[in-house]
Amino acid sequence: MxxxxxxxxxxxxxxxxxxxxxxxxxxxxxxxxxxxxxxxxxxxxxxxxxxxxxxxxxxxxxxxxxxxxxxxxxxxxxxxxxxxxxxxxxxxxxxxxxxxxxxxxxxxxxxxxxxxxxxxxxxxxxxxxMREEAALQQRLLQAQQALERDYMRLRQNQARYRLLLEKSPEAVLVVEHENYRIREANPAAHRLLGEKKGSLVGSKLLPLFAAGERESLIELMGSAMASDTVSPRVARLREGETEISVTASGFRQQGARWLLLHLAPTQSDPVAVDGPISDVVAAMPDAFVLTDDDMRIVAGNVAFAELIGAASIDQVRGKSIGDFVGRPGIDLELIRGQLGKSGFASNVMTVVGEQEDGGGEPVELSAVQTEGGNPHVGFVLRPVGRRLRDLPPTAHDLPRSVEQLTELVGRMSLKDIVRESTDLIERLCIEAALTYTSDNRASAAEILGLSRQSLYSKLNRYGFANSVAKPD
Structure with a gap:
């Protein structure tokens, strides 16, 4: 210039x-x-x-x-x-x-x-x-603004990352692969390992475990850098007989190799008991999975691992069942509500492995919750994809109803046609909710976001009052 x-x-x-x-x-x-x-x-x-x-x-x-x-x-x-x-x-x-x-x-x-x-x-x-200088100034200003936006996004991502790490109930460590030095550790990790808050950052990982466990951990972390499917290892801490489950996954950042370690206290497998119960659960064709009160997987049979596409049940132990079963924010909340009310949920239609486009394997789920100071939830899942494909078409087929609505053009005003369309959509949604919940009206009302009284009023309006429904 x-x-x-x-x-x-x-x-x-x-x-x-x-x-x-x-x-x-x-x-x-x-x-x-x-x-x-x-x-x-x-x-x-x-x-x-x-x-x-x-x-x-x-x-x-x-x-x-x-x-x-x-x-x-x-x-x-x-x-x-x-x-x-x-x-x-x-x-x-x-x-x-x-x-x-x-x-x-x-x-x-x-x-x-x-x-x-x-x-x-x-x-x-x-x-x-000065046209060229002005253009250069404009590009410089745009580049500066882009850098500032990127910097703000980076700061926001760092803040979210820090918040997730701090608030996560699961113990998490970020470890350098070259020297096994801890670079990040959340409060849950400090509590699980019995260390003072902030003392883990910068310290070595291996000295936290008993000497006999260190070779196994080194092998686990090496395998995590080469494969995405590595089974967790159980390792004993250096003091006492406390054992924890260690899950590792590797990633690269800025030319360096890092490890993300998930730590969880080991729990005895309630399914692995002596006697015929263990054999029956392991061999049953339907998928069975046991979770704790927070819906985190504790145990399961081979059929469940095959249903969700896991190499073994150990690979998903400690993870939420909501990561594999149900639609986010809908199915598990419905099941929690039924378990809290009656202690069981029966024949709930849901999906396994839901995709972004809404796909997934349809399954029928039943669940029961144990009582006592340490409650667990047992789930049985049965694929019903073939059964759904074999069902005859319903009497209320949407395209046919739409055709009936378009035939009203010229015979009714647009306002009346719109009202008929609204009634049609409302009736179909109620039918779908009743079908989804196996005619459980309380669950259907919860899915639709209606009160029971509003649902009963709409059932009377559309002629469903005499339909057979399961008790609420």
Whole structure:
């Protein structure tokens, strides 16, 4: 960008001025034209008498001839013109000043210097286009704004990451793979390992475990860097006989290798008991899974591991069953409500492995909750995809109902047709909710976000009052 360093101020003059004596007007004109991208000849009042410019850079410069120089620039640039003209009349040496001409497609940034030609009162304004500099400034500003937005997103992501790490009930460690040094540890990890808050960060991982467990942990962490499916290991801490389950997964960041360790206290497997119960549960064709009161997987049979696509039940132990079963925020909440009310849930239709497009394997789920100080929940899941495919079409087929609605055009007003459409959608949603909950009206009302009284009123309205429903 043009600045004071381009001014002739403080620059030594030519030692021999004879070379400039007797210059022809054509030579002076060429010097003035060569000095910039636009040259204006002005009178002492600032009126443009003549002009020469690159037509591509200044397509409207010929229209300026005969106008006041002030009228061709923006308001904020007029003060600069007044200062330059006053200095030129006094014969003072000037530096380049940035002004903006008014253009058809936006402002035209130009850096000007004004030269007094002598006693004839004529002034010459030599300007250099700053369009490229302005474009560079704009790109620089956009790049700076983009960096600031990225920085804000990074700060927000870091804040969310820190909040999740701090509030997570699961013990989590972030460990360097090269030296097994702990770089991140949440409060749950400090509590589980019996360490003071903040003391784990920067310390070595392996000394926290008994000497006989360290080789197994090194093998686990090495396997985690090479594979995504690594079964958890049970390791004993250095003090006492406390055992914890360690799950590891590896990732790379900024050229370094890191490990994410999930720690959980080991729990005895309630399914693994002696006698025929263990054999029956392990061999049953339906999927069985046992969770704790927080819906975290404690045990399960082979059929459940195959249903969710896990290599073994150990791979998912400690994870929420909601990661594999049900639609987020709907099915498990419905099941929790039924378990809290009656201690069991029967024949709930749900899905396993729901995808972003809403797909998944349809299953029928039943659950029961134990009583006592340490309650657990047992789930039985049975795939019903083939059964659903074999069901005959319902009497209330949506496309046929839509066709019936379109046939009303010309016989009813649009307002009445819209009311009929609303009633149709409401009736179909109620039917779907009753089907989904196996005619359990309390559960259907909960899914639809209605009170029981509102649902009963709508059932009477649409002729479902006499339908058989399971007791609430």
């Amino acid at each position: 043009l600045s004071r360093k381009y001014s002739i101020e403080k620059r030594p003059t030519f030692g021999d001025v004879s070379a400039f004596e007797g210059l022809a007007p054509e030579a002076v004109m060429q010097l003035a034209m060569a000095g910039g991208d636009i040259t204006l000849v002005l009178d002492d009042k600032g009126r443009i008498l003549d002009a020469s410019a690159n037509g591509n850079e200044f397509p409207v410069f010929e229209q300026w001839i005969g106008q006041e120089w002030f009228d061709t620039v923006t308001v904020e640039s007029q003060t600069k013109l007044m200062e330059m003209l006053a200095s030129a009349r006094k014969g003072q040496v000037q530096h380049w000043r940035h002004v903006n001409h008014i253009g058809d497609e936006g402002d035209l940034p130009v850096a000007y210097v004004v030269i007094n030609t002598g006693d004839n009162g004529r002034l010459i304004a030599i300007g250099r286009s």
